[in-house]
């Protein structure tokens with residue numbers, strides 16, 4: 001699922017908020033994560049187990065990761081990881097995502113995004 005935003009994150013002239021917005025509109029599932037974080041792994045596994053591709057942005061691997069966390073704070077009210085976006089919308093952290101999945105609401109959100117992208121492509 002890799003695309004140009006992964007390599008340009010943190011390097012471009014645009015603000016972190018703009019780069020985050022671009023990433024979440026380009027990818028149906030985006031997980032802002034840290035490689036050392038087992039909550040983040042748990043969140044990734046929820047999507048992996050549903051066979052849903054996700055884009056992981058590992059903030060501890062980015063030079064400006066801390067600025068991205070500040071931007072995520074502005075956008076979501078928390079600078080913790082994971083911060084998870086589906087279909088361009090913030091859905092929460094690991095606990096929220098797990099709850100949505102248990103309620104059967106997560107996969108429909110992903111499918112809405114797939115349908116939207118399919119229509120855009122036609």
Ligand SMILES: N[C@@H](CCC(=O)N[C@@H](CS)C(=O)NCC(=O)O)C(=O)O
Nearest residue numbers: 037039079080081082093094095096
């Ligand atoms: N209930 C939240 C917990 C989030 C949380 O506490 N994240 C910790 C790591 S597990 C964090 O981001 N700490 C600050 C940091 O890494 O900058 C969730 O499920 O996402």
Ligand code: FES
Nearest residue numbers: 036037038039040
């Ligand atoms: S579970 Fe410890 S850093 Fe996320």
